[in-house]
Amino acid sequence: MDAFAFSPAPSPNAAPFPSASPSSRGHRFSIRGPRRRRPLPALRSSAAPSASHHDVVVVGAGIVGLSIARHLLLHTPLSVAVADAAVPCSGATGAGQGYVWMSHRTPGSDTWDLAVRSKQLWEDLAAEMDGLRAGGARESLGWMKTGSLLVGRTSKELATLEEKTKVLSQAGINAECLSASSLHALEPALCVRNDGGAMFLPEDRQIDAFQAVSLIEKINRSYSPKGRYMELYNDPAMSLIRSEVTGRVEGVQTSKNILYGRKATVVASGAWTRSLLHSFLGPNSTLDIPVKPRKGHLLVLENFDMLKLNHGIMELGYVDHQGDNSHSIHLSSTSNKDEHDAASISMTATLNTKGHLVLGSSREFKGFSREVDKSILKSIWDRAGEFFPAINNVHLDIDEDKEIRIGHRPYMPDGKPVIGFVPDMSNVLIATGHEGSGLALALGTAEMVTDMILGDPGRVDFTPFSIENRFSGTA
Numbered sequence: 058m059d060a061f062a063f064s065p066a067p068s069p070n071a072a073p074f075p076s077a078s079p080s081s082r083g084h085r086f087s088i089r090g091p092r093r094r095r096p097l098p099a100l101r102s103s104a105a106p107s108a109s110h111h112d113v114v115v116v117g118a119g120i121v122g123l124s125i126a127r128h129l130l131l132h133t134p135l136s137v138a139v140a141d142a143a144v145p146c147s148g149a150t151g152a153g154q155g156y157v158w159m160s161h162r163t164p165g166s167d168t169w170d171l172a173v174r175s176k177q178l179w180e181d182l183a184a185e186m187d188g189l190r191a192g193g194a195r196e197s198l199g200w201m202k203t204g205s206l207l208v209g210r211t212s213k214e215l216a217t218l219e220e221k222t223k224v225l226s227q228a229g230i231n232a233e234c235l236s237a238s239s240l241h242a243l244e245p246a247l248c249v250r251n252d253g254g255a256m257f258l259p260e261d262r263q264i265d266a267f268q269a270v271s272l273i274e275k276i277n278r279s280y281s282p283k284g285r286y287m288e289l290y291n292d293p294a295m296s297l298i299r300s301e302v303t304g305r306v307e308g309v310q311t312s313k314n315i316l317y318g319r320k321a322t323v324v325a326s327g328a329w330t331r332s333l334l335h336s337f338l339g340p341n342s343t344l345d346i347p348v349k350p351r352k353g354h355l356l357v358l359e360n361f362d363m364l365k366l367n368h369g370i371m372e373l374g375y376v377d378h379q380g381d382n383s384h385s386i387h388l389s390s391t392s393n394k395d396e397h398d399a400a401s402i403s404m405t406a407t408l409n410t411k412g413h414l415v416l417g418s419s420r421e422f423k424g425f426s427r428e429v430d431k432s433i434l435k436s437i438w439d440r441a442g443e444f445f446p447a448i449n450n451v452h453l454d455i456d457e458d459k460e461i462r463i464g465h466r467p468y469m470p471d472g473k474p475v476i477g478f479v480p481d482m483s484n485v486l487i488a489t490g491h492e493g494s495g496l497a498l499a500l501g502t503a504e505m506v507t508d509m510i511l512g513d514p515g516r517v518d519f520t521p522f523s524i525e526n527r528f529s530g531t532a
């Protein structure tokens with residue numbers, strides 16, 4: 058093996074979790090994710106980091122990184138190490154609502170084939186779990202065959218839904234457009250005007266992010282005794298290890314370990330990928346992957362029996378909400394041009410397997426702030442009340458025992474994930490930028506990364522996701 062050299066140490070900005078702001082402490086409600094956050098350990102010069110050798114090193118143990126590890130372990134003979142700065146679900150994954158839906162997607166778009174494939178892979182995993190365990194996929198994945206309703210409240214929105222139903226049906230998706238009265242029969246708690254309606258996709262599914270992560274961790278760990286899997290949590294990646302002779306990347310230096318990856322290093326660190334890459338590649342690199350954190354709040358009401366839902370529900374405005382042209386409600390926007398000032402809400406509502414009502418969600422650019430914004434929570438609640446009149450009679454005491462989830466979606470300005478090799482580096486890949494679809498797209502992404510590492514053609518065209526010619530420094 059060649060001698061190695063460390064790339065420059067990361068700047069403080071690369072730290073994945075800034076310390077919690079004072080205002081996010083002391084609330085009585087529980088906040089998923091950040092509770093388990095720990096301070097970044099410093100690299101101590103006195104204790105020599107321990108070195109281990111693997112085929113693939115994955116940086117980031119969110120749903121994307123863990124799924125990549127799982128796919129490699131299941132479908133190749135390769136060994137894998139996963140390192141995370143904190144723990145799984147401390148990133149965006151822990152805030153995810155869990156819908157694996159096709160309703161808000163567009164046939165023929167760059168992400169369509171990936172979404173179709175990924176949903177199939179979730180179906181396969183669920184079927185496997187159903188065959189394996191009592192309780193099946195529902196218990197192990199939070200899997201629910203609820204179907205989804207994309208709701209429009211005006212005649213104009215209904216016309217859009219009719220068109221969307223046609224397009225999805227032509228693409229082979231089981232979709233039906235419902236009038237207001239048919240919708241009421243299917244979902245009595247939901248209220249739309251007489252000229253509104255919904256698109257119903259009976260085959261849409263949902264998972265629970267925490268259960269799914271814990272299942273995938275369990276699968277991955279079953280490869281540890283065979284020496285094929287190692288997981289290092291609370292151990293942030295700091296720099297790349299490069300051969301002094303060839304410059305080839307040989308692995309990753311974390312705060313406590315040196316992880317050699319003979320075949321590949323995969324950076325799957327969500328919204329932190331941009332700053333991490335700057336640290337990895339050093340000041341001379343011109344590569345800039347413009348992924349940035351898009352903060353979201355989610356409200357979870359335990360055993361909330363005021364509202365019975367039969368399906369997963371999303372307002373039509375969400376379709377634009379996930380991009381930039383939001384038709385959902387905007388809050389505190391002082392300037393339409395400055396996305397940093399704008400927060401927007403679109404209604405999503407699901408019941409999970411425990412019977413908790415999960416209400417979403419907000420989108421705003423606030424850096425990595427984890428502060429709970431009560432005005433956003435109130436807007437999520439009020440927005441839900443516009444669709445579900447029953448909850449208008451319920452006073453939401455935000456300081457009472459509610460679970461608030463906050464996460465930073467890895468947002469890409471061009472609206473699609475980045476999955477591919479770093480130009481001029483034959484063995485470093487990036488997998489991030491899934492914004493509000495990382496749970497749904499994780500398994501397809503994992504398969505794609507595996508195919509790339511193996512040099513296989515892949516079931517889904519890689520081209521739309523590649524880095525080459527897409528960002529500055531890659532022309």
Ligand SMILES: Cc1cc2nc3c(=O)[nH]c(=O)nc-3n(C[C@H](O)[C@H](O)[C@H](O)COP(=O)(O)OP(=O)(O)OC[C@H]3O[C@@H](n4cnc5c(N)ncnc54)[C@H](O)[C@@H]3O)c2cc1C
Pocket residue numbers: 071072073116117118119120121122140141142143144145146147148149150151152153154155156157292293294295325326327328329333352353354355417418419462463464465466467488489490491492493494495496497498
């Ligand atoms: C409110 C909300 C609702 C959502 N609902 C849905 C939904 O219903 N369906 C859906 O498909 N998607 C949903 N999403 C989006 C989804 O959660 C994300 O797209 C997905 O979790 C991204 O996964 P990830 O693994 O890329 O990132 P993350 O989960 O953020 O994981 C990145 C990991 O990298 C680690 N990391 C950072 N820096 C380093 C370092 N230096 N070294 C090592 N590790 C590092 C972090 O600790 C973190 O664990 C939602 C998101 C939000 C915020």
